[in-house]
Structures are given as C-alpha cells and as structure tokens.
Amino acid sequence: MEKLINDFAFGLFFWQVIIFVLLIILLKKFAWKPILDSVNTREQGIKDALASAEAARREMHNLQADNQRILQEARMERDTMIKEAREIKEKMIADAKAEAQAEGAKMIEQAKASINAEKNAAMAELKAQVSGLSLEIAEKILKNELSNREAQTSLVEKMLGEVKLN
Template sequence: METLLNDFSPGLFIMQAIILIILVVLLGKFAWKPIINSLDDREQGISEALAAAENAKLEMKKLEASNEAAAAEARAQRDTMLKEAREIKEKMIAEASTEAQEKADKIIAQAQETIEAEKKAALADIKTQVAELSVDIAEKVTRKELSEKDAQLALIDKMLTEANI
C-alpha cells in the first residue's frame, strides 16, 4: 500500500477523473438514451400485446356466447321442424286411414248390393222354375183323365221324381 501512495500522481488522478466524466457523458448521450428508449419501446410493445391479448380473449368469449346462442337457436329450429314433420306424418296417416276405411266401406256396400241383387235374381229364377214345374204338372195332370185318386197321386209322385232328376 505504501507503494501505491508513493506512485500516486494528482495530475494523473484528475486526468482519469475527467476521462471518466467524459466517458459517462458520452455513454449517457449515445448509449444509455438509445438503450433506455429501446427498453421503453419494448415495454410499450409488451403492454400493447397484453392489451391485444386481453381484447382477443374478450372477443373469443363474445364469439363463444354468440356461437352458443346460434346453436341453441338451431336446436330450437330443428325441434320445431321435427314437430311439424311428426304432425304432417300423423295427419297423412289419419287421412290415409280414413280414405282406406271409406273405400273399404264402399266396396263392402257394393258387394252387399251385388249379393242382394244376385239373391233376388236367384229367387226369381227359382220361382220361375217352380211355376213352370207347377204348370207342367198341372198340365199333365189335367190332360189325363183319371178316375182314381191313387193313380193321380202316383202320377204326381212320378212327375216330382222326374223333375228332381
């Protein structure tokens, strides 16, 4: 330490102090200001990016809410459409059932009328045949003059058996 004190030179000390002050002023003017400005710019950019991220987050929440509302509306429309389709289906089935029942009733009525007409025609035909047979029998009976009752009965039985054949 003594050698340090012996080697101490006040002129050198002042010169080094002046160089240090000049160096600090030059660094302050040319280096620190740009460094501080770039740090400020970077800090401002980061805060703007954080604000933009917050805005994007809020916008995403709004979009999610609107998407959920749109999905709910779409579900409601789907439910309404399904309900209308079911009602139309039930209406068509009811109409088809009613129409089929009406057609069946009409066909049954026509069949009954046809059966009744054929029945009447058959009865009329049977009556005509019975009348013809009766007339034939009466004609044959009256043509023959029989004095005996037994002979008349035998003749009637014979004619009946011939008519049944």
C-alpha cells in the same frame, strides 16, 4: 484486501473518479436517452401487443358464444323440422288408413248391394221356375182328374156350392 489499501494511490483514484463521472455525463447526454426511448418504445409495443391479444381473446370468446348460439338454434330448428316431418308422416299414414278404410267400406257396400241384387234376381228366377213347375203340376193333376166326365161335373158342383151369391 490489505494489499488494496496499501497500494492505494489518491491521484489515480481521483482521475478514475473524474473519468467515470465524465463517462456517466457523456452516456447520459448521448446514450442514456436513446436507450430509454427504445426501452419505452419496446414497453409500449408490448402493452399494445397485450391489448391486442386481450381484444383477440375477447373476440374469440364472442365468436365462440355466437357459434354456440348458432349451433343451439340449428339444433332447435332441426328438432322442429324432425317433429314436423314426423307429424306429416303420421298424418299421411292416418289419411291413408282412413282412405283405405273408406275404400274398403265402399267396396263392401258395393259387394253387399251386388250380392243382394243377384240374390233378388235368383229369387225372382226361382219363383218364376217354381210357379212354372207348379202350373205344370197343377195342369197334369187337373188333366188326370178331369179326364172323365163325372169328376168334372162333381168338381163344378162343389165349386158352385162354395160360391155365395149376395
């Protein structure tokens, strides 16, 4: 530092200061304004880019909210459709069971009616056969008993005795 102070030349310093001031004036006039304009332009571009990024972020947030809402609505609709499908299935099963029970009851009633009709027909046939057999037996017995004349006369007298005349 001492060497600088000892070698100091006032004339050289004066010209250096003048050249420096001229350089500053020239830079201010010709270079400083374009440099500041470009810096300001760049700053404005950065602000615009940040604003667009913020708008894009908000738009993305809105889209995500819409997607969540749409997804929730789709889930609710799916649950509703599944519930309706289950109800329809249960109704179809209940209807099929009721129809099967009604058809079964109808078949049972038809079978009972058929059985009763066959039973009545069998009973009528049995009665006819029994009455036919009874007549045959009675005829054979009467033939045996009434084969002689005395038995016939005593039977007629007995029957006449039982008949009451008014």
